[in-house]
Amino acid sequence: MSKHTDVLDNVIIKFAGDSGDGMQLTGNQFTNTTALFGNDLSTFPDFPAEIRAPQGTLAGVSGFQLHFGSVEIYTPGDHCDVLVVMNSAALKANLTYLRKGGTIIANIDGFDPKNLRLAGYADGKNPLEDGTLEGFNVIQLDVSKMTRHALEDSGLGTKEIDRAKNMFVLGFLYWMYNRPMEFTVRFLEEKFKSKPDILAANLKVLKAGYYFGDTREEFTTRYSVGPAKMPPGIYRNIMGNQATAIGLVVASEKSGLPIFYGSYPITPASDILHELSRYKNFGVRTFQAEDEIAAICSAIGASFGGQLGVTASSGPGIALKMEAMGLAHMLELPLIICDIQRGGPSTGLPTKTEQADLLQALYGRNSEAPMPVLAAATPSDCFYTIFEACRIAIEFMTPIIFLSDGYIANGAEPWQFPKSSDMPEIKVNFLKEKNAGDKFLPYKRDEKLSRPWAVPGTKGLEHRIGGIEKQHETGNISYEPLNHEFMVKLRAEKVERVADFIPLQKLDSGNDKGKLLILGWGSTYGAIKSACIKARAEGLDVSHAHVRYMKPLPKNLGEILYNFEHVLIPEMNTGQFIKVIRDKYLIPAEGFNKVQGIPFTATEILEKIKEVLKK
Amino acid sequence: MEPTQAPEKFTSKDLITDQDVRWCPGCGDYSILKQAQTIVPDLGLARENIVFISGIGCSSRFPYYMETYGMHSIHGRATAVASGLKASRPELSVWIVTGDGDGLSIGGNHMIHLLRRNFNVNVLLFNNQIYGLTKGQYSPTSEEGKVTKSTPMGSVDHPFNPIALCLGADGTFAARSMDRDPKHLQAMLRRAYDHKGTSFLEIYQNCNVFNDGAFEVYTEKTSKKNETLFLEHGKPLIFGDTGNKGIKLDGFIPVVVDIPEGSSPNDLWIHDERDRLKANILARFFDNPSKPNHYPRPFGVFYVEDRYCYEDRMGDQITQVLSQKGKGKLDDLLRGKEIWEIQ
Numbered sequence: 012m013s014k015h016t017d018v019l020d021n022v023i024i025k026f027a028g029d030s031g032d033g034m035q036l037t038g039n040q041f042t043n044t045t046a047l048f049g050n051d052l053s054t055f056p057d058f059p060a061e062i063r064a065p066q067g068t069l070a071g072v073s074g075f076q077l078h079f080g081s082v083e084i085y086t087p088g089d090h091c092d093v094l095v096v097m098n099s100a101a102l103k104a105n106l107t108y109l110r111k112g113g114t115i116i117a118n119i120d121g122f123d124p125k126n127l128r129l130a131g132y133a134d135g136k137n138p139l140e141d142g143t144l145e146g147f148n149v150i151q152l153d154v155s156k157m158t159r160h161a162l163e164d165s166g167l168g169t170k171e172i173d174r175a176k177n178m179f180v181l182g183f184l185y186w187m188y189n190r191p192m193e194f195t196v197r198f199l200e201e202k203f204k205s206k207p208d209i210l211a212a213n214l215k216v217l218k219a220g221y222y223f224g225d226t227r228e229e230f231t232t233r234y235s236v237g238p239a240k241m242p243p244g245i246y247r248n249i250m251g252n253q254a255t256a257i258g259l260v261v262a263s264e265k266s267g268l269p270i271f272y273g274s275y276p277i278t279p280a281s282d283i284l285h286e287l288s289r290y291k292n293f294g295v296r297t298f299q300a301e302d303e304i305a306a307i308c309s310a311i312g313a314s315f316g317g318q319l320g321v322t323a324s325s326g327p328g329i330a331l332k333m334e335a336m337g338l339a340h341m342l343e344l345p346l347i348i349c350d351i352q353r354g355g356p357s358t359g360l361p362t363k364t365e366q367a368d369l370l371q372a373l374y375g376r377n378s379e380a381p382m383p384v385l386a387a388a389t390p391s392d393c394f395y396t397i398f399e400a401c402r403i404a405i406e407f408m409t410p411i412i413f414l415s416d417g418y419i420a421n422g423a424e425p426w427q428f429p430k431s432s433d434m435p436e437i438k439v440n441f442l443k444e445k446n447a448g449d450k451f452l453p454y455k456r457d458e459k460l461s462r463p464w465a466v467p468g469t470k471g472l473e474h475r476i477g478g479i480e481k482q483h484e485t486g487n488i489s490y491e492p493l494n495h496e497f498m499v500k501l502r503a504e505k506v507e508r509v510a511d512f513i514p515l516q517k518l519d520s521g522n523d524k525g526k527l528l529i530l531g532w533g534s535t536y537g538a539i540k541s542a543c544i545k546a547r548a549e550g551l552d553v554s555h556a557h558v559r560y561m562k563p564l565p566k567n568l569g570e571i572l573y574n575f576e577h578v579l580i581p582e583m584n585t586g587q588f589i590k591v592i593r594d595k596y597l598i599p600a601e602g603f604n605k606v607q608g609i610p611f612t613a614t615e616i617l618e619k620i621k622e623v624l625k626k
Numbered sequence: 627m628e629p630t631q632a633p634e635k636f637t638s639k640d641l642i643t644d645q646d647v648r649w650c651p652g653c654g655d656y657s658i659l660k661q662a663q664t665i666v667p668d669l670g671l672a673r674e675n676i677v678f679i680s681g682i683g684c685s686s687r688f689p690y691y692m693e694t695y696g697m698h699s700i701h702g703r704a705t706a707v708a709s710g711l712k713a714s715r716p717e718l719s720v721w722i723v724t725g726d727g728d729g730l731s732i733g734g735n736h737m738i739h740l741l742r743r744n745f746n747v748n749v750l751l752f753n754n755q756i757y758g759l760t761k762g763q764y765s766p767t768s769e770e771g772k773v774t775k776s777t778p779m780g781s782v783d784h785p786f787n788p789i790a791l792c793l794g795a796d797g798t799f800a801a802r803s804m805d806r807d808p809k810h811l812q813a814m815l816r817r818a819y820d821h822k823g824t825s826f827l828e829i830y831q832n833c834n835v836f837n838d839g840a841f842e843v844y845t846e847k848t849s850k851k852n853e854t855l856f857l858e859h860g861k862p863l864i865f866g867d868t869g870n871k872g873i874k875l876d877g878f879i880p881v882v883v884d885i886p887e888g889s890s891p892n893d894l895w896i897h898d899e900r901d902r903l904k905a906n907i908l909a910r911f912f913d914n915p916s917k918p919n920h921y922p923r924p925f926g927v928f929y930v931e932d933r934y935c936y937e938d939r940m941g942d943q944i945t946q947v948l949s950q951k952g953k954g955k956l957d958d959l960l961r962g963k964e965i966w967e968i969q
C-alpha cells in the first residue's frame with residue numbers, strides 16, 4: 012500500500028510517560044526540530060513534583076504538550092490530537108485531554124499486568140483491549156521490544172538499552188510528521204560526546220523508529236505541517252526562564268552594571284540560576300545563598316555596592332524575602348525581585364502554575380512599602396519585561412518585582428530575537444561629588460523623585476543608610492511624626508511617578524469601544540488571544556488588553572475600561588487583579604477564575620465570552 | 627596602569643559623625659566604638675573604602691557613629707548583606723557589627739554560612755548576654771536559669787558558646803576580647819583586620835541597664851587576674867594574681883597547676899594559634915565562674931587558619947572563563963545555538 016501525506020495547519024501532541032521515561036527531553040527535541048522547521052509553536056511541560064515518583068503510577072506521570080502549526084499559535088492547545096503514552100498510567104492520566112477521534116500511540120510494554128495494576132486499572136482490565144478506546148485511532152507499538160531488538164548487538168546492558176526507548180518514539184513521530192532528524196542527531200552528538208557507545212545506540216534507535224514508520228505497511232498516512240507565515244526574520248526557540256536570564260544580562264551590559272544574582276534553589280525559578288551561572292564571561296556573579304533571606308540580602312549588599320542586585324524565587328521564597336524587600340524600599344536602592352509563581356498556598360503545587368502572588372507582590376510587606384510590579388505575558392516577553400524592570404529599578408532607585416509563572420517559565424515559543432543594538436542604553440548616574448554645596452544629601456531627589464546612588468569607594472560621599480525612618484534629604488534617623496508621614500507619601504509618590512515614564516496601555520486586539528473587553532495580565536495572554544480571535548471570527552464584539560505594568564498601572568487604563576459595557580478579567584487565582592481594578596476604577600468588572608494548577612484553555616475563555624455577551 | 631595613590635590620611639576625629647550617640651550612659655558600646663575609631667585610621671585604608679554593616683539591636687546602631695560608608699540593615703541579616711557586598715566589591719574593607727541576639731539567634735544561620743565561606747570580612751560580635759533594645763529578655767548566650775522579663779522562673783535555654791560555634795562552623799579566625807580592656811580590644815581589632823578571611827571577634831560588652839555586671843569577674847581588678855587567661859601565641863598559658871597558675875595538658879585534659887614563686891616550669895601548655903585541636907579545648911574553657919574548680923576564661927586569639935576566601939575564588943572563576951572564552955558577546959547570547967530564517 013502506498014503512503015500518502017495529509018496537510019494540516021496545526022497539530023497538538025502530548026508526550027506522556029513515567030518521569031523516568033525521558034518525556035521532557037523527547038518533547039523538547041520535537042519542539043526544537045519543529046521550531047527550526049519554521050512552525051509557530053507553544054509548549055507546556057507538565058511534570059510531577061517528585062523527581063522519581065513511584066514508577067508506573069499516576070503520580071509519576073510526566074507530560075509535555077506541544078502545539079505547532081503553519082498558522083499563528085498562541086497556546087499549547089486545549090485538547091491534543093495525538094497522545095503518546097509510554098505506559099498505562101500515562102493513558103489514564105491524560106485520556107481526558109485527547110480530542111474525540113484523536114490518535115493514541117501506545118507503548119504496549121507499559122500495559123502489562125503490573126503496569127495496569129499500578130495505574131489502578133481493575134484486575135484483568137486493559138484499556139487497549141476492552142473497548143475503552145473506541146472512537147480513537149490507536150497505534151500500538153512494542154517500543155521496548157523493538158529498542159532491544161535494534162540494540163541486541165550493541166553490547167549494552169538492558170538498563171542502558173531501555174533508556175533509549177524514547178528515541179524510538181521520537182524517530183517514529185519524526186517520520187509521521189515529516190520532520191528532519193538532524194537537530195536531534197546534533198544534540199545527541201553533543202550530549203554523548205564522551206560516550207560513543209551510548210551515542211551510537213541512541214542514534215540507531217532514533218533511526219529505527221523513523222524507518223519503522225517508513226517501512227511498515229500499516230502506517231499509511233504521514234502528516235505535513237508547513238512553515239508558519241510569521242513575520243520574516245531570524246528566529247530562535249526560547250523558554251521563559253531562559254529569556255529572563257538573557258534579559259538580565261542584556262540589561263547589565265546596557266547599564267554597565269555587573270549582575271549579582273543571589274538565589275536559593277526553588278521550583279520553578281532555579282533554571283534562571285542555572286542559566287546565569289553559565290554567563291560568567293559577562294561578569295555575572297551568582298551566589299547560591301543559604302536561604303531565601305540571605306539571597307535577597309546579599310543582592311541588597313551588592314546593590315549598595317553599585318551592582319545590579321537581583322534575586323529570584325517562587326511564592327514561598329518571596330514570602331520569606333518580604334522584610335528585606337521593605338528594607339530595599341526604605342534604602343531606595345535598585346533591586347530586581349523575580350517571582351516565578353507556582354501553585355500555592357504553602358508548598359502547594361510546586362511544579363504547577365498559578366497567578367496567585369499578585370496581591371503578595373503588590374501589598375506583601377509590613378506597613379506602606381509599595382514598589383513597581385511588572386508581569387510577563389509569554390516566554391519571549393519575559394526578556395522585554397525583565398529588561399524594562401531593570402530600567403525602572405535603576406532610573407527610579409527602587410526595588411521592583413517581576414512576575415512570571417511556571418507556565419511561561421518552562422514553556423517555549425519561537426522568538427524573533429532583537430539585535431543587541433536594538434535595545435536601549437540604561438543610564439546610570441553614580442554620584443561622584445557632593446550634591447548640596449559642601450554637603451552630601453543622600454536622599455535629595457530629582458524630578459523622578461529618585462535619590463542619588465553614591466557607592467562605597469567614592470571619596471567624600473561616606474554616608475549611612477538603614478531601615479529606620481529617615482529625615483527628608485539628609486537621610487538621618489528621624490522619629491518626627493510629620494516627617495514620617497511625608498516620607499511614606501513621598502516614597503509612594505515616587506512609585507506612582509513611574510507611570511509618567513512607561514508606555515500607555517494599548518489594546519492587543521479588537522475595537523477600542525464596544526461590548527466586552529477582556530483584561531488580562533501575565534501568562535493568560537495566549538489563551539485570551541486565541542479565544543478573542545475565534546470569538547471575533549464568530550462575529551462577537553470582543554476586545555483584548557493585556558497589562559504588563561501592574562503597578563503603577565498605565566495612566567490611560569481607566570479610559571480604555573470605560574469604553575466597554577463589560578470588562579472580564581480571567582486570572583489563575585480566585586480574583587486578585589480584579590480587586591485592584593474595581594478599587595481603582597470603580598467598575599463592575601467580572602472575574603473568570605481558575606485555580607487548578609493548569610492554564611486556561613482558549614475554549615474555556617471563549618465559552619465565557621459567549622456567556623457574558625448573552626447577558 | 628596609574629600609580630596607586632596612597633590613601634589620604636585621616637584621624638580618629640574624622641571618624642566621628644554628626645549624629646548624637648544614643649546608647650545609655652555607661653554602656654560598654656562606647657568603649658568599643660572608641661577603640662575602633664582609634665585603630666581604624668592606622669590600618670592604611672582609604673576612608674571611602676571602609677563599610678560598616680549592622681543588623682538590629684543596640685550594637686547595630688554602630689554604623690551611624692562611624693564616618694565611613696555604612697548600612698543599618700535588618701535583624702540578623704548584616705552578615706548576608708555583607709556577603710553580597712564583599713562578593714561583588716572585594717576591594718572594600720567590610721566590617722559587620724552584630725550582637726548575641728542579632729548574630730547568633732535570628733541571624734545564626736547566616737553567621738555559620740559566612741564563617742564557612744570565609745569572606746574576608748571582620749565580625750564584631752558584641753556579646754552582652756541579653757536583649758537590650760527590646761528591654762531585657764534573655765538571649766542565646768544568657769546563662770542557664772537566667773531570670774529576665776520573659777523568664778520569670780529562669781531560662782531553660784542552654785546557651786551558645788560563640789567561640790566553639792565559630793570553630794564548629796570552620797571559622798578561620800576566632801578571638802575574644804572585652805569592652806573594659808581598651809588595649810587588648812584594640813590589639814584584637816587589629817588582629818581581626820590583619821587576618822585574611824572571616825575574623826570572628828567576640829567582645830564581652832556590659833549592658834549596664836539590663837544585665838549589669840555580667841562579665842564583672844573578668845573585668846574587675848579584684849578578680850580579673852584569677853578569672854581570665856590571656857592567650858599569646860608561643861607563650862605558656864599562665865594566669866593568676868601573680869602569674870602563679872598555669873595550664874598543663876595531661877593527654878587531652880587541661881590541668882591547672884600552681885607555679886611556685888621564682889620557678890619557670892617548662893611543661894606548661896604553649897599556646898599555638900594554628901592548632902585547631904587545642905583551640906577546641908580552649909574554647910571549652912567556658913564554665914560558669916561561680917562553679918568550684920572552673921577554668922579561667924580565655925581572651926585573645928584562639929585560632930587562626932589560612933584558607934581561600936569566597937570572593938577570591940568567585941573572581942578567579944570569572945577571570946578563568948574570560949581568559950578561555952573571552953568577553954561574552956551579547957548578540958551571540960541573544961541568538962542562542964539554533965536559529966532559522968523565515969523569508
Ligand code: SF4
Pocket residue numbers: 648649650652653654655684685754758759832833834835836
Ligand atoms: S540597653 Fe544595654 S546594651 Fe543597649 S544601649 Fe543601653 S546599656 Fe547599652
